[in-house]
Amino acid sequence: MWYERFLGPLGVDMGIDLGTCNTLVAVRGQGIVLNEPSVVAVKKGTNQVLKGGQAVGWVAKEMLGKTPGSITAVRPLKDGVISDFEITEAMLHYFITKVTGRVRMLGPRVVISIPSGITAVEKRAVFDSAEHAGARKTYLLEEPIAAAIGAGLPFAEPTASMIVDIGGGTTEVAIMSLADIANCESVRVAGDDMDEAIIAHMKRTYNLMIGEQTAERIKIQIGSAAPDPDTEETQMEVRGRDMVSGLPRKTTITSEEIREALSEPVTNIIEAVTRTLERAEPELAADLVENGITLAGGGSLLRGLAIRIKEATGLDTTLAEDPLTCVARGTAIYLENIEVWKDTLENNADI
Ligand SMILES: Nc1ncnc2c1ncn2[C@@H]1O[C@H](COP(=O)(O)OP(=O)(O)OP(=O)(O)O)[C@@H](O)[C@H]1O
Ligand SMILES: [Mg+2]
Numbered sequence: 510m511w512y513e514r515f516l517g518p519l520g521v522d523m524g525i526d527l528g529t530c531n532t533l534v535a536v537r538g539q540g541i542v543l544n545e546p547s548v549v550a551v552k553k554g555t556n557q558v559l560k561g562g563q564a565v566g567w568v569a570k571e572m573l574g575k576t577p578g579s580i581t582a583v584r585p586l587k588d589g590v591i592s593d594f595e596i597t598e599a600m601l602h603y604f605i606t607k608v609t610g611r612v613r614m615l616g617p618r619v620v621i622s623i624p625s626g627i628t629a630v631e632k633r634a635v636f637d638s639a640e641h642a643g644a645r646k647t648y649l650l651e652e653p654i655a656a657a658i659g660a661g662l663p664f665a666e667p668t669a670s671m672i673v674d675i676g677g678g679t680t681e682v683a684i685m686s687l688a689d690i691a692n693c694e695s696v697r698v699a700g701d702d703m704d705e706a707i708i709a710h711m712k713r714t715y716n717l718m719i720g721e722q723t724a725e726r727i728k729i730q731i732g733s734a735a736p737d738p739d740t741e742e743t744q745m746e747v748r749g750r751d752m753v754s755g756l757p758r759k760t761t762i763t764s765e766e767i768r769e770a771l772s773e774p775v776t777n778i779i780e781a782v783t784r785t786l787e788r789a790e791p792e793l794a795a796d797l798v799e800n801g802i803t804l805a806g807g808g809s810l811l812r813g814l815a816i817r818i819k820e821a822t823g824l825d826t827t828l829a830e831d832p833l834t835c836v837a838r839g840t841a842i843y844l845e846n847i848e849v850w851k852d853t854l855e856n857n858a859d860i
Contacts, residue, residue: 556599559580589652620843626681656672670803673802727762732768734816747759803827
């Protein structure tokens with residue numbers, strides 16, 4: 510529209526990393542303005558968000574796993590994609606309004622990062638959610654591209670770079686060159702599967718039921734993908750419910766056994782990386798010998814994971830700066846260049 514040129518600077522433009530675990534919003538010129546869990550509390554059996562639509566994010570996460578019978582706390586995204594459309598919309602609406610303020614004449618333009626593997630139907634769901642949530646214009650940006658931009662990789666240059674974004678629901682592996690994805694793979698194995706592996710281990714070995722949040726805490730405190738020569742093996746006390754007696758109980762676990770429990774998801778992630786490398790054109794592969802692999806996403810913070818990927822591939826493997834905000838920062842940088850980039854982005858007209 511002709512007036513967009515004049516209104517553009519007035520409207521709030523935002524980049525959204527709509528993640529399985531966390532949603533981050535970055536605003537042009539302001540950086541990251543919101544970072545909350547992707548959780549919504551609803552009345553059981555309905556899509557009615559509690560507290561008049563305000564039980565979203567941190568408020569809702571506190572309710573997760575501790576909710577009385579009539580309330581459920583849901584994560585509307587599963588494996589990186591929208592599994593509950595209405596609730597995702599309510600969540601986006603809450604986050605967008607929180608950032609733009611209540612009374613606005615003009616909806617924001619938003620760039621939303623999506624996993625590279627999602628289907629047209631899933632893309633449509635993201636679009637519709639953003640539009641119903643008040644966005645004036647929506648652009649989709651593939652998560653690996655956003656991560657590469659956020660990590661400062663030379664993704665638009667004629668040299669290959671590789672990003673591995675390990676989130677909660679999906680791991681995205683991509684080799685990029687000249688602002689495009691040359692090879693990529695998206696596997697639905699990431700941080701959540703590590704938590705599940707720990708839950709399964711506790712059941713199998715100790716007959717102890719633990720919750721998702723406890724499993725995540727174990728992973729972050731003592732979990733690892735490889736032994737670290739600089740850190741000693743440790744122990745941790747864990748509380749849960751005995752599967753036989755049904756009563757609360759505690760037990761002590763070691764970092765070695767958690768490493769063992771995590772080996773399956775870790776191996777799956779590493780295999781996705783090596784498969785992608787095997788498919789790369791020789792010229793691109795040659796560039797990667799120089800440029801190495803960059804890891805992003807919260808899952809990349811698992812101790813020893815970079816070492817394991819380096820061993821498996823023979824390539825230099827480093828963590829991006831602040832891996833958890835990499836994608837959101839990438840969407841914000843994209844926004845700054847939107848006039849240049851927007852033709853290459855998917856927008857409503859394409860779907
Ligand atoms: N220090 C840590 N060690 C290991 N894992 C961690 C650490 N910190 C966070 N994580 C894990 O990172 C995951 C969340 O990462 P992130 O916020 O990048 O995911 P997301 O973007 O919401 O998910 P997706 O991209 O799959 O939709 C969670 O599984 C969390 O447990
Ligand atoms: Mg993510």
